[in-house]
Each structure stands twice: as structure tokens, then as C-alpha cells.
Amino acid sequence: MSAPAAKVSKKELNSNHDGADETSEKEQQEAIEHIDEVQNEIDRLNEQASEEILKVEQKYNKLRQPFFQKRSELIAKIPNFWVTTFVNHPQVSALLGEEDEEALHYLTRVEVTEFEDIKSGYRIDFYFDENPYFENKVLSKEFHLNESGDPSSKSTEIKWKSGKDLTKRSSQTQNKASRKRQHEEPESFFTWFTDHSDAGADELGEVIKDDIWPNPLQYYLVPDMDDEEGEGEEDDDDDEEEEGLEDIDEEGDEDEGEEDEDDDEGEEGEVSNLTPSISGV
Known part of the structure; x- marks a missing residue:
């Protein structure tokens, strides 16, 4: 009679286990x-x-x-404030060709305006004095997010003066600038105004809005590394000159010491030469 009893207990255990699984799944679903x-x-x-x-x-x-x-x-x-600021900024300077810098010397004011609904976009305005490159007094680029969240941009059409379109410069000019800067030059900084290919990831726009515009003075005041290196070289030259003078002084002292020794030997010789004469008398 013991064997049938054992079988009944095993079925009950399986039944309890299935019930526990069902309870666990129900609790998980509720959680x-x-x-x-x-x-x-x-x-x-x-x-x-x-x-x-x-x-x-x-x-x-x-x-x-x-x-x-x-x-x-x-x-x-402050003359040339903005071109200096851009040239001193590591990311922006990498986008500037030699003639771009010349054109940016006429840049007098930069303004960033975030739209009232900040999430919808912003506009960057560049104000220029009369210059030999283009007719525009203001160049602008706007960035927008529509209701669906898709980014887009639009900008001022640059009215280039005859033969002054910096976006169509020859490769020879760009190669000359590249040799000077030791890296590959872009076509022109001003191609940014006509580039609307990726408005949602426009690095230059974001750098100007979020990094330069809040505090441009920090980049204007970046020290000129060439000047610092020049000062360091002058200091090295001064140190070398001082060391040279010290060497000369030391050599002079040694020569004087040798002359004093020669004088002493000479005086001793004269005394010894006089001694026999006195004995002969």
C-alpha cells in the first residue's frame, strides 16, 4: 500500500509547482x-x-x-574683434582660408537670436562694412525645426562682386593657404551659408551659438602662441649671452692667475741672479 501513496504525493507536488508558476507569471504581469x-x-x-x-x-x-x-x-x-575671435577658436579657424580671413576683417558685428519658442530654432547675423568681396551688409543663416521635428535651414544669398566669389577660388590659392597652415583647407568659410545638407547637425552654427556667442571675449584674449615662442627664444638668447660673458670672465681670471705666477717666477729668478755677484765682491 505504500507505493500508491508515494505516487499520489508526487502528483500533488507537480500540481503545486504548476500553481506556483501561474501565480508568479500573474504577479509579473501585474508588476x-x-x-x-x-x-x-x-x-x-x-x-x-x-x-x-x-x-x-x-x-x-x-x-x-x-x-x-x-x-x-x-x-x-575694438578693431578686428570678431575675425580675431574666429581665428583664435580651434574649430572655426580650421574652416578659414587665407582670403576668408581677409574678408572677415570687414565683419563688425555678430548676433545670435533664439526664436521665442527656443525649440523651434535660431538665427545668426553677420554685419559687414563696405568691402571688396560682396555687396551685402548683413549675411544671415537661420535654423528651424518644424512641428514634426525635422530640421531645416535657409540663408542670405551672397551677392559677390566681380571676380571675388571666395567659394569659387582656384585650387592653387587654396594650396598656398594649406602650405601656410599645414593642413587641408576647405573651399571657403562662406560655403557654410549655402550648405543646407545637414541642418540638424550644423557644427559651425552650434559652435557660434553655444560656445562663442555666450562669451566671445575668452577667445579674443587667447594669447598669440607665436609671440610667446618668440619671447621664449629671446630669453634663451639672453641666457646664452650671459653664459658666454661668464665664460669670458672665468677665462680672464685664469689668465690673470697665470700672469701672476709668471711674475713671481721672474722675481725669484732676478734675486738668484744677484746673489753670486754679491758673493764675488
């Missing part, structure tokens, strides 16, 4: 549903936070405007 509900609440708060952050950004953008205006007025008093 997943609750996680989804909690995640929805988190997403709702994130959207609310984004809206609040946007309002704060809009508020402080308006508060910054008078200071940006004052800064522009002060920058206007």
Missing part, C-alpha cells in the same frame, strides 16, 4: 502593468519640466538682451 503606469507619470513630469525649463529660458533670454546690446556696442570699439 509590468504597474511599471508602465509609473513610467507614464514620470514621462508626464518630464514633459512638465521641459515646459517649465523653456519658460525660464525664455524669461532669461529677454533679460540678457540689454547686456548683449551693450556688449555689441563695446565690441564695436
